[in-house]
Amino acid sequence: MIKNLNKEQLRFVEKLARNLDSLGLSKISGVIIAYFIFSNRDELEFDELVEQLNVSKASISNNLRTLEKIGFIYRYRKSGQRKSYYQLGALDMKTMMMERMKSIEAFRDIMKKGVELSSDENENTQRFLRGITHFYDWLLQEFPAMLEYYEKPES
Amino acid sequence: MIKNLNKEQLRFVEKLARNLDSLGLSKISGVIIAYFIFSNRDELEFDELVEQLNVSKASISNNLRTLEKIGFIYRYRKSGQRKSYYQLGALDMKTMMMERMKSIEAFRDIMKKGVELSSDENENTQRFLRGITHFYDWLLQEFPAMLEYYEKPES
DNA sequence: ATGTTGGTTTAATATAAATTAAACTAAACT
Protein backbone atom coordinates (compact mmCIF):
# COMPACT_ATOMS: atom_id res chain seq x y z
CA MET A 1 0.00 0.00 0.00
CA ILE A 2 2.85 2.36 0.77
CA LYS A 3 5.70 1.94 -1.71
CA ASN A 4 9.19 0.76 -0.86
CA LEU A 5 8.76 -0.52 2.65
CA ASN A 6 10.81 -3.34 4.04
CA LYS A 7 9.32 -6.30 5.89
CA GLU A 8 9.59 -4.76 9.34
CA GLN A 9 7.90 -1.62 8.13
CA LEU A 10 5.12 -3.57 6.44
CA ARG A 11 4.51 -5.55 9.60
CA PHE A 12 4.34 -2.30 11.49
CA VAL A 13 1.72 -0.89 9.12
CA GLU A 14 -0.39 -4.03 9.50
CA LYS A 15 -0.22 -3.93 13.28
CA LEU A 16 -0.98 -0.25 13.41
CA ALA A 17 -3.96 -0.61 11.12
CA ARG A 18 -5.29 -3.57 13.07
CA ASN A 19 -5.02 -1.68 16.33
CA LEU A 20 -6.61 1.51 15.11
CA ASP A 21 -9.35 -0.73 13.83
CA SER A 22 -10.19 -1.55 17.42
CA LEU A 23 -10.69 2.18 17.79
CA GLY A 24 -13.29 2.05 15.07
CA LEU A 25 -11.04 3.30 12.29
CA SER A 26 -10.75 1.76 8.86
CA LYS A 27 -7.62 0.24 7.45
CA ILE A 28 -6.85 3.21 5.22
CA SER A 29 -6.88 5.49 8.24
CA GLY A 30 -4.15 3.34 9.68
CA VAL A 31 -2.20 3.49 6.46
CA ILE A 32 -2.49 7.27 6.42
CA ILE A 33 -1.02 7.49 9.91
CA ALA A 34 1.70 5.07 8.87
CA TYR A 35 2.48 7.18 5.85
CA PHE A 36 3.11 10.16 8.08
CA ILE A 37 5.61 8.04 9.94
CA PHE A 38 7.48 6.77 6.89
CA SER A 39 7.21 9.71 4.54
CA ASN A 40 9.80 11.74 6.40
CA ARG A 41 7.62 14.77 6.15
CA ASP A 42 5.31 16.34 8.70
CA GLU A 43 3.06 18.06 6.27
CA LEU A 44 1.17 16.18 3.59
CA GLU A 45 -1.08 17.06 0.71
CA PHE A 46 -4.27 15.42 -0.42
CA ASP A 47 -2.96 14.46 -3.83
CA GLU A 48 0.16 12.94 -2.45
CA LEU A 49 -1.86 10.58 -0.31
CA VAL A 50 -4.05 9.62 -3.26
CA GLU A 51 -1.02 8.88 -5.42
CA GLN A 52 1.34 7.34 -2.90
CA LEU A 53 -1.22 5.12 -1.22
CA ASN A 54 -2.99 4.19 -4.43
CA VAL A 55 -6.35 4.91 -2.91
CA SER A 56 -9.32 6.76 -4.34
CA LYS A 57 -9.88 10.45 -3.66
CA ALA A 58 -13.18 9.64 -1.99
CA SER A 59 -11.59 7.24 0.45
CA ILE A 60 -8.81 9.67 1.32
CA SER A 61 -11.37 12.40 1.76
CA ASN A 62 -13.52 10.31 4.08
CA ASN A 63 -10.65 8.92 6.07
CA LEU A 64 -9.05 12.32 6.51
CA ARG A 65 -12.35 13.63 7.75
CA THR A 66 -12.82 10.93 10.37
CA LEU A 67 -9.21 11.26 11.46
CA GLU A 68 -9.74 14.98 11.79
CA LYS A 69 -12.93 14.48 13.79
CA ILE A 70 -11.16 12.43 16.43
CA GLY A 71 -8.23 14.81 16.52
CA PHE A 72 -5.62 12.54 14.96
CA ILE A 73 -4.94 14.93 12.15
CA TYR A 74 -5.08 18.63 11.72
CA ARG A 75 -6.08 20.35 8.49
CA TYR A 76 -5.00 23.88 7.71
CA ARG A 77 -4.52 26.24 4.83
CA LYS A 78 -1.66 28.47 4.01
CA SER A 79 -2.64 32.10 3.61
CA GLY A 80 -4.44 32.75 0.38
CA GLN A 81 -4.25 29.18 -0.84
CA ARG A 82 -7.41 27.17 -1.14
CA LYS A 83 -5.48 23.97 -0.84
CA SER A 84 -5.37 22.19 2.49
CA TYR A 85 -2.37 20.66 4.18
CA TYR A 86 -2.49 17.90 6.73
CA GLN A 87 -0.48 17.16 9.85
CA LEU A 88 -0.79 14.74 12.68
CA GLY A 89 -2.59 16.65 15.43
CA ALA A 90 -1.37 17.42 18.90
CA LEU A 91 -3.81 15.07 20.57
CA ASP A 92 -5.18 16.23 23.85
CA MET A 93 -5.38 12.90 25.58
CA LYS A 94 -7.23 14.32 28.56
CA THR A 95 -10.03 15.60 26.36
CA MET A 96 -9.99 12.42 24.38
CA MET A 97 -10.40 10.37 27.53
CA MET A 98 -13.21 12.59 28.73
CA GLU A 99 -14.96 11.92 25.44
CA ARG A 100 -14.51 8.25 26.16
CA MET A 101 -16.10 8.77 29.54
CA LYS A 102 -19.26 9.94 27.81
CA SER A 103 -19.76 6.66 26.07
CA ILE A 104 -18.98 4.78 29.24
CA GLU A 105 -21.60 6.89 30.93
CA ALA A 106 -24.10 6.00 28.23
CA PHE A 107 -23.26 2.33 28.66
CA ARG A 108 -23.72 2.53 32.40
CA ASP A 109 -27.07 4.23 31.94
CA ILE A 110 -28.25 1.45 29.68
CA MET A 111 -27.24 -1.12 32.25
CA LYS A 112 -29.08 0.85 34.92
CA LYS A 113 -32.14 0.83 32.74
CA GLY A 114 -31.66 -2.92 32.53
CA VAL A 115 -31.83 -3.18 36.33
CA GLU A 116 -35.12 -1.29 36.19
CA LEU A 117 -36.54 -3.40 33.42
CA SER A 118 -35.62 -6.77 34.87
CA SER A 119 -37.65 -8.38 37.60
CA ASP A 120 -36.44 -8.34 41.19
CA GLU A 121 -36.79 -12.09 41.41
CA ASN A 122 -34.26 -12.34 38.64
CA GLU A 123 -31.48 -12.21 41.19
CA ASN A 124 -28.55 -13.38 39.20
CA THR A 125 -29.33 -11.14 36.26
CA GLN A 126 -29.67 -8.19 38.60
CA ARG A 127 -26.40 -9.06 40.27
CA PHE A 128 -24.75 -9.07 36.86
CA LEU A 129 -26.15 -5.69 35.91
CA ARG A 130 -25.44 -4.18 39.31
CA GLY A 131 -21.88 -5.44 39.17
CA ILE A 132 -21.38 -3.47 36.01
CA THR A 133 -23.17 -0.29 37.03
CA HIS A 134 -21.48 -0.25 40.40
CA PHE A 135 -18.09 -0.45 38.74
CA TYR A 136 -18.79 2.23 36.18
CA ASP A 137 -20.29 4.51 38.80
CA TRP A 138 -17.00 4.28 40.58
CA LEU A 139 -14.93 4.66 37.44
CA LEU A 140 -16.84 7.70 36.24
CA GLN A 141 -16.13 9.36 39.54
CA GLU A 142 -12.54 8.38 40.10
CA PHE A 143 -11.06 8.41 36.64
CA PRO A 144 -11.70 12.06 35.76
CA ALA A 145 -10.23 12.99 39.15
CA MET A 146 -7.16 10.91 38.45
CA LEU A 147 -6.89 12.40 34.99
CA GLU A 148 -6.44 15.83 36.53
CA TYR A 149 -3.01 14.76 37.67
CA TYR A 150 -1.83 13.87 34.22
CA GLU A 151 0.77 16.20 32.82
CA LYS A 152 1.54 16.13 29.15
CA PRO A 153 5.12 16.18 27.92
CA GLU A 154 6.59 19.67 27.62
CA SER A 155 7.95 19.53 24.07
CA MET B 1 -36.45 -10.45 17.83
CA ILE B 2 -37.72 -11.15 21.32
CA LYS B 3 -41.46 -11.71 21.34
CA ASN B 4 -44.00 -9.50 23.08
CA LEU B 5 -41.91 -6.50 23.96
CA ASN B 6 -43.36 -3.03 24.17
CA LYS B 7 -41.79 -0.01 22.53
CA GLU B 8 -39.67 0.98 25.50
CA GLN B 9 -38.33 -2.52 25.79
CA LEU B 10 -37.56 -2.71 22.09
CA ARG B 11 -35.71 0.59 22.24
CA PHE B 12 -33.75 -0.77 25.16
CA VAL B 13 -32.75 -3.88 23.23
CA GLU B 14 -31.60 -1.75 20.31
CA LYS B 15 -29.52 0.52 22.53
CA LEU B 16 -28.01 -2.35 24.41
CA ALA B 17 -27.08 -4.18 21.23
CA ARG B 18 -25.58 -1.05 19.70
CA ASN B 19 -23.49 -0.42 22.80
CA LEU B 20 -22.22 -3.95 23.18
CA ASP B 21 -21.29 -3.66 19.56
CA SER B 22 -18.75 -1.02 20.54
CA LEU B 23 -17.30 -3.75 22.72
CA GLY B 24 -16.87 -5.90 19.66
CA LEU B 25 -19.95 -8.04 20.19
CA SER B 26 -22.49 -8.88 17.53
CA LYS B 27 -26.11 -7.85 17.65
CA ILE B 28 -27.33 -11.29 18.68
CA SER B 29 -25.05 -11.22 21.70
CA GLY B 30 -26.85 -8.05 22.75
CA VAL B 31 -30.21 -9.70 22.21
CA ILE B 32 -29.16 -12.67 24.31
CA ILE B 33 -28.24 -10.38 27.21
CA ALA B 34 -31.51 -8.54 26.71
CA TYR B 35 -33.40 -11.81 26.81
CA PHE B 36 -31.93 -12.58 30.21
CA ILE B 37 -33.30 -9.26 31.36
CA PHE B 38 -36.80 -9.71 29.99
CA SER B 39 -37.28 -13.45 30.38
CA ASN B 40 -37.77 -13.25 34.10
CA ARG B 41 -35.54 -16.20 34.57
CA ASP B 42 -31.90 -16.40 35.58
CA GLU B 43 -31.16 -19.69 33.98
CA LEU B 44 -31.63 -20.31 30.29
CA GLU B 45 -31.34 -23.25 27.96
CA PHE B 46 -29.87 -23.42 24.51
CA ASP B 47 -33.09 -24.45 22.80
CA GLU B 48 -35.09 -21.75 24.45
CA LEU B 49 -32.79 -19.13 23.03
CA VAL B 50 -32.98 -20.67 19.57
CA GLU B 51 -36.78 -20.72 19.68
CA GLN B 52 -37.54 -17.51 21.49
CA LEU B 53 -35.06 -15.37 19.60
CA ASN B 54 -35.72 -17.02 16.26
CA VAL B 55 -32.05 -17.40 15.60
CA SER B 56 -30.13 -20.36 14.23
CA LYS B 57 -28.46 -22.88 16.50
CA ALA B 58 -25.12 -21.99 14.99
CA SER B 59 -25.48 -18.34 15.80
CA ILE B 60 -26.61 -19.03 19.37
CA SER B 61 -23.72 -21.44 19.77
CA ASN B 62 -21.16 -18.94 18.53
CA ASN B 63 -22.56 -16.01 20.43
CA LEU B 64 -22.81 -17.96 23.67
CA ARG B 65 -19.21 -18.97 23.23
CA THR B 66 -17.95 -15.43 22.73
CA LEU B 67 -20.07 -14.19 25.62
CA GLU B 68 -18.62 -16.93 27.76
CA LYS B 69 -15.09 -16.09 26.69
CA ILE B 70 -15.40 -12.51 27.90
CA GLY B 71 -17.11 -13.59 31.09
CA PHE B 72 -20.56 -12.22 30.35
CA ILE B 73 -22.19 -15.58 30.69
CA TYR B 74 -21.48 -18.69 32.62
CA ARG B 75 -22.18 -22.17 31.33
CA TYR B 76 -22.67 -25.09 33.66
CA ARG B 77 -24.19 -28.53 33.79
CA LYS B 78 -26.42 -30.09 36.34
CA SER B 79 -25.04 -33.33 37.74
CA GLY B 80 -25.39 -36.19 35.36
CA GLN B 81 -27.05 -34.17 32.63
CA ARG B 82 -25.17 -33.55 29.46
CA LYS B 83 -27.21 -30.46 28.75
CA SER B 84 -25.79 -27.05 29.56
CA TYR B 85 -27.50 -24.18 31.30
CA TYR B 86 -26.56 -20.57 30.96
CA GLN B 87 -26.50 -17.65 33.36
CA LEU B 88 -25.16 -14.15 33.25
CA GLY B 89 -21.75 -14.34 34.86
CA ALA B 90 -20.52 -12.54 37.92
CA LEU B 91 -18.18 -10.29 36.00
CA ASP B 92 -14.94 -9.48 37.69
CA MET B 93 -14.55 -5.94 36.47
CA LYS B 94 -11.05 -5.61 37.86
CA THR B 95 -9.85 -8.57 35.84
CA MET B 96 -11.75 -7.35 32.84
CA MET B 97 -10.06 -3.97 33.06
CA MET B 98 -6.67 -5.56 33.45
CA GLU B 99 -7.36 -7.48 30.26
CA ARG B 100 -8.15 -4.16 28.65
CA MET B 101 -4.82 -2.83 29.86
CA LYS B 102 -3.09 -5.50 27.84
CA SER B 103 -4.45 -4.18 24.59
CA ILE B 104 -3.66 -0.64 25.62
CA GLU B 105 -0.14 -1.81 26.31
CA ALA B 106 0.05 -3.35 22.86
CA PHE B 107 -1.18 -0.12 21.34
CA ARG B 108 1.39 1.90 23.23
CA ASP B 109 4.12 -0.43 22.09
CA ILE B 110 3.12 0.04 18.48
CA MET B 111 3.24 3.78 18.90
CA LYS B 112 6.67 3.50 20.49
CA LYS B 113 7.79 1.47 17.51
CA GLY B 114 6.45 4.33 15.40
CA VAL B 115 8.71 6.77 17.19
CA GLU B 116 11.63 4.52 16.38
CA LEU B 117 10.69 4.11 12.77
CA SER B 118 10.05 7.76 12.03
CA SER B 119 12.82 10.19 11.37
CA ASP B 120 13.95 12.62 14.05
CA GLU B 121 13.50 15.51 11.68
CA ASN B 122 9.88 14.61 11.48
CA GLU B 123 9.20 16.69 14.55
CA ASN B 124 5.47 17.02 14.43
CA THR B 125 4.91 13.36 13.76
CA GLN B 126 7.19 12.47 16.63
CA ARG B 127 5.39 14.90 18.90
CA PHE B 128 2.14 13.19 17.99
CA LEU B 129 3.45 9.73 18.72
CA ARG B 130 5.20 10.82 21.90
CA GLY B 131 2.06 12.51 23.13
CA ILE B 132 0.28 9.20 22.88
CA THR B 133 3.00 6.98 24.33
CA HIS B 134 3.63 9.40 27.18
CA PHE B 135 -0.03 9.31 28.11
CA TYR B 136 -0.36 5.57 27.95
CA ASP B 137 2.86 5.10 29.90
CA TRP B 138 1.24 7.11 32.63
CA LEU B 139 -2.11 5.36 32.35
CA LEU B 140 -0.60 1.90 32.45
CA GLN B 141 1.13 2.80 35.65
CA GLU B 142 -1.59 4.71 37.43
CA PHE B 143 -4.73 2.91 36.43
CA PRO B 144 -3.92 -0.53 37.82
CA ALA B 145 -2.91 1.16 41.06
CA MET B 146 -6.19 3.00 41.19
CA LEU B 147 -8.06 -0.17 40.38
CA GLU B 148 -6.73 -1.71 43.57
CA TYR B 149 -8.99 0.58 45.50
CA TYR B 150 -12.13 -0.59 43.80
CA GLU B 151 -14.43 -2.64 45.96
CA LYS B 152 -17.15 -4.63 44.36
CA PRO B 153 -20.65 -4.60 45.79
CA GLU B 154 -21.16 -7.13 48.61
CA SER B 155 -24.28 -8.95 47.43
C1' DA C 1 -17.46 33.24 -18.97
C1' DT C 2 -14.43 29.37 -19.12
C1' DG C 3 -11.08 26.44 -17.21
C1' DT C 4 -8.50 24.43 -13.41
C1' DT C 5 -7.64 23.01 -8.69
C1' DG C 6 -9.02 20.73 -4.48
C1' DG C 7 -11.67 18.45 -2.87
C1' DT C 8 -16.97 16.36 -1.61
C1' DT C 9 -21.15 13.70 -2.59
C1' DT C 10 -23.63 9.94 -4.49
C1' DA C 11 -24.50 5.59 -6.38
C1' DA C 12 -22.42 1.28 -7.50
C1' DT C 13 -19.09 -2.31 -6.23
C1' DA C 14 -15.98 -4.98 -3.40
C1' DT C 15 -14.65 -6.74 1.02
C1' DA C 16 -15.46 -8.34 5.53
C1' DA C 17 -18.42 -9.95 9.26
C1' DA C 18 -22.62 -12.19 10.96
C1' DT C 19 -26.00 -15.51 10.24
C1' DT C 20 -27.99 -19.62 8.32
C1' DA C 21 -28.81 -24.43 6.73
C1' DA C 22 -27.24 -28.65 6.84
C1' DA C 23 -24.05 -32.13 7.88
C1' DC C 24 -21.58 -33.81 11.65
C1' DT C 25 -20.01 -35.41 16.48
C1' DA C 26 -19.86 -36.99 21.17
C1' DA C 27 -22.41 -38.51 25.08
C1' DA C 28 -26.17 -40.71 27.04
C1' DC C 29 -30.43 -43.64 26.46
C1' DT C 30 -33.01 -47.93 24.64
Added chain:
DNA sequence: AGTTTAGTTTAATTTATATTAAACCAACAT
Protein backbone atom coordinates in the same frame (compact mmCIF):
# COMPACT_ATOMS: atom_id res chain seq x y z
C1' DA D 1 -25.85 -51.53 17.81
C1' DG D 2 -29.16 -47.83 16.87
C1' DT D 3 -31.49 -43.47 18.34
C1' DT D 4 -31.98 -39.15 20.53
C1' DT D 5 -30.08 -34.96 22.62
C1' DA D 6 -27.18 -30.98 22.72
C1' DG D 7 -24.77 -28.80 20.68
C1' DT D 8 -20.39 -27.73 16.99
C1' DT D 9 -18.32 -27.21 12.45
C1' DT D 10 -18.31 -26.03 7.67
C1' DA D 11 -19.78 -24.00 3.53
C1' DA D 12 -23.05 -20.92 1.55
C1' DT D 13 -25.75 -16.69 2.02
C1' DT D 14 -27.01 -12.37 3.92
C1' DT D 15 -25.95 -7.97 5.77
C1' DA D 16 -23.05 -4.25 6.88
C1' DT D 17 -18.99 -1.51 5.96
C1' DA D 18 -15.28 0.35 3.10
C1' DT D 19 -13.82 1.65 -1.22
C1' DT D 20 -14.31 3.17 -5.86
C1' DA D 21 -15.69 5.68 -10.11
C1' DA D 22 -17.80 9.35 -11.68
C1' DA D 23 -20.44 13.39 -11.37
C1' DC D 24 -20.51 17.49 -8.96
C1' DC D 25 -19.37 22.03 -6.59
C1' DA D 26 -17.03 26.17 -4.85
C1' DA D 27 -13.16 29.12 -5.24
C1' DC D 28 -9.72 31.01 -7.65
C1' DA D 29 -7.16 31.86 -12.17
C1' DT D 30 -7.23 33.14 -17.12
